[in-house]
Amino acid sequence: MxxxxxxxxxxxxxxxxxxxxxxxxxxxxxxxxxxxxxxxxxxxxxxxPAGLMIWHQSEQLMTGYCKPGVLKWVEISDDDHRLLHDPVMSLDLSLAPVFQNVQIQQVGSVNGLLCLWKFGPEGDNTFICNPITREYMILPRQKYYREGYAIIVYGFGVGLQTKEYKVIRTFQGDIPPNQYGSTSRPSLLEAEVFTLGTGQWRSLGHVPYWLSGWDGPFLYGKAHWMVVDQDAPEKLCTFDFDKETFQLFPSPPSEAIEDSSIHFQSLAVLNGCLSQSDTYDSQFMIWVMKEYGMKKSWHKEVVTKLLGISVS
Structure with missing residues (x-):
């Protein structure tokens, strides 16, 4: 050999x-x-074969923090698309000293690598973890806005042309901070990017859109988020990991349910296509973009109502 x-x-x-x-x-x-x-x-x-990374969060501790939880990678059967019972791997994050007594949020996944965000009383850190080899790297400490409260939105991906893995994170807040519960547009909208192998974060300056969600699903060299700005012509935004630019992206048709008291939205990648889920108190629906980048290709794939489920 x-x-x-x-x-x-x-x-x-x-x-x-x-x-x-x-x-x-x-x-x-x-x-x-x-x-x-x-x-x-x-x-x-x-x-x-296709697989699914499942993150089992643990119970909350007396300190108010949750244990980091356990990562399990389960393969998907090629015949009937069932999840195989025996996981390929299982990794208890709480066994690593660096993850103890902190909160962990998974904020990205690309080619088997996970981007984890650790936050606690001592500040925050970003990690790139390979759950299969049980190896991880700690990214340098980022710029931290101590002057006011900031919501942090992440993206993790790889450039289609450069093949460089990058982490993008935006700071969205107010200096001084707004009163709790304020829905006005943040006065602070800035971004930083980290290219693996460079050892440092780079400022990208002002972000043109107010983004929603912890993380942005990766697809075709871009991270995707929902846009909060009411006057934006499209309600989705992308970050191109090659060009390092933000751009509005075609969103599915808006179908607000007037008698619903709640409306939660989230983005994901479903069977290789960008998808958006809309959750109301009486209905749940999934939109799927059949042809990437084509607004007319958005298709309502699943609709779940109180009386049953319909699939089109």
Whole structure:
């Protein structure tokens, strides 16, 4: 095996299941270097079955914080799309000293890597975690607005052209802070970006739109968020990880239910398509963008009502 050309070894190892790959890292230094390369990760990812990362949050502690929880990666059956019972891996974040007695929020996922945001009394930190290898890196401490309250919105992705992995986060708040519960547009809308491998955050300056949500789902080289600004012609916004620019994005038709007392919205990636869910007190619906970037391709995929469910 040692005499085989490197490309042949990569081809062989990339066909092994994840659990075996983890053990291969311990065989020899050469194998460890091979399976640690990003090129190998991309090949193995293209040959691996679809999977789902499930985050089990733990109970709240007496201190008021929750345990970080457990990450489980479950593969999806190719035949009937069922979740396989035996998880590929399980990682208890509370076993890592750096994650103890803090709150953890998953704010991004790309090619098997997770972006985690840790926040607590001592400030916040951002981590990039590989749950399969149980490795993580701590990003340098970001600029922190102590002058006033700021909501932080994240995005994690990789450029389609540069192939660079980046973390984008926006600060949205007021200096001085508004009264609690204020719905006026924040006076502070700024962003920073971190390119993995550079060791530092870069300021992107002013963000043109008021964004909603903890994180922005990644698809086609862009992060996606909902826009809060009432006068915006579209209610979605993207961040291009290659160009590092924000831009409005076609949103699904607005169908407000007048007699509903609640309306929650969220974005996700469903079967490789951008999707938006709308939750009311009497109805739940999922919109799916069949052709990326085409406003007319938004299709109402699922509608759940009190009397039943309809799928179109």
């Amino acid at each position: 040692e005499d085989l050309p490197s490309n042949i070894m990569v081809d062989i190892l990339s066909r092994l299941p994840v659990k075996t790959i983890i053990h291969c890292r311990c065989v020899c230094k050469k194998w460890r270097n091979i399976v640690s390369e990003s090129h190998f990760a991309n090949i193995h990812l293209s040959r691996s």
